Amino acid sequence: MTRSHGTASLKRKATDIDRMLTKAYGRKVVELEDDPLDTLVETILSQNTTDRNSHRAFQALKKAYPRWGDLMGEDADKVAKVIRSGGLAGIKASRILGALEFINRERGVLNLDFLRDMSPQDAEAWLAQMKGVGPKTRSIVLLFSLGMPAFPVDTHIHRVTKRIGLIGPRVSREQAQTDLAALVPRSEFFNYHINLIEHGRTVCQARKPRCPMCQISRYCDYFVRTAKAES
Numbered sequence: 398m399t400r401s402h403g404t405a406s407l408k409r410k411a412t413d414i415d416r417m418l419t420k421a422y423g424r425k426v427v428e429l430e431d432d433p434l435d436t437l438v439e440t441i442l443s444q445n446t447t448d449r450n451s452h453r454a455f456q457a458l459k460k461a462y463p464r465w466g467d468l469m470g471e472d473a474d475k476v477a478k479v480i481r482s483g484g485l486a487g488i489k490a491s492r493i494l495g496a497l498e499f500i501n502r503e504r505g506v507l508n509l510d511f512l513r514d515m516s517p518q519d520a521e522a523w524l525a526q527m528k529g530v531g532p533k534t535r536s537i538v539l540l541f542s543l544g545m546p547a548f549p550v551d552t553h554i555h556r557v558t559k560r561i562g563l564i565g566p567r568v569s570r571e572q573a574q575t576d577l578a579a580l581v582p583r584s585e586f587f588n589y590h591i592n593l594i595e596h597g598r599t600v601c602q603a604r605k606p607r608c609p610m611c612q613i614s615r616y617c618d619y620f621v622r623t624a625k626a627e628s
């Protein structure tokens with residue numbers, strides 16, 4: 398099979414899976430979050446914890462420091478205490494303070510609205526200058542608050558798409574963002590992202606995928622391999 402044939406069939410497979418997941422979980426429409434800086438801070442807080450814990454930490458942070466400017470020059474240990482419900486509080490406090498200091502130094506104001514006037518590539522490159530703001534965090538800011546084409550890959554999407562065979566077995570999460578974004582139209586990025594996560598949480602779980610009840614098993618390389626091995 399030539400490379401172009403391989404890519405074409407992967408795109409067909411990705412599109413079919415998107416359609417099946419949309420049928421199973423519903424169509425997800427992006428409602429842009431108002432403030433990209435809020436999204437950045439909330440995403441830093443969400444690293445390695447549940448949505449519930451990170452949201453609680455974000456609410457606590459907002460309550461203690463109603464404006465981002467209130468955090469300038471603040472002691473990292475004090476901030477860590479406020480956000481402790483989100484886990485890894487010391488690291489996250491330093492990352493948040495570091496990001497705010499960087500933005501303030503570079504722009505003179507604490508907001509990221511200027512990114513709206515940049516191309517997606519330039520906005521991504523600007524965010525990448527900040528320490529602790531990795532590829533997934535950057536993609537989330539681009540997709541969720543700026544409405545730019547980006548395909549964030551979390552642990553669920555990475556696992557599910559590897560099993561299905563949409564990405565190779567050794568593809569990193571960062572590379573997966575580029576590979577998966579090339580397989581479906583930009584207009585589907587948000588819907589596909591959310592539905593793949595839902596599928597990973599409810600059916601294609603890490604320890605024991607529930608293949609017999611999976612709506613997309615006929616497209617899945619792992620399922621085919623397992624069925625062959627058992628026959």
Ligand code: SF4
Binds near residue numbers: 601613
């Ligand atoms: S068939 Fe199994 S491994 Fe494949 S996507 Fe479904 S649950 Fe995951």
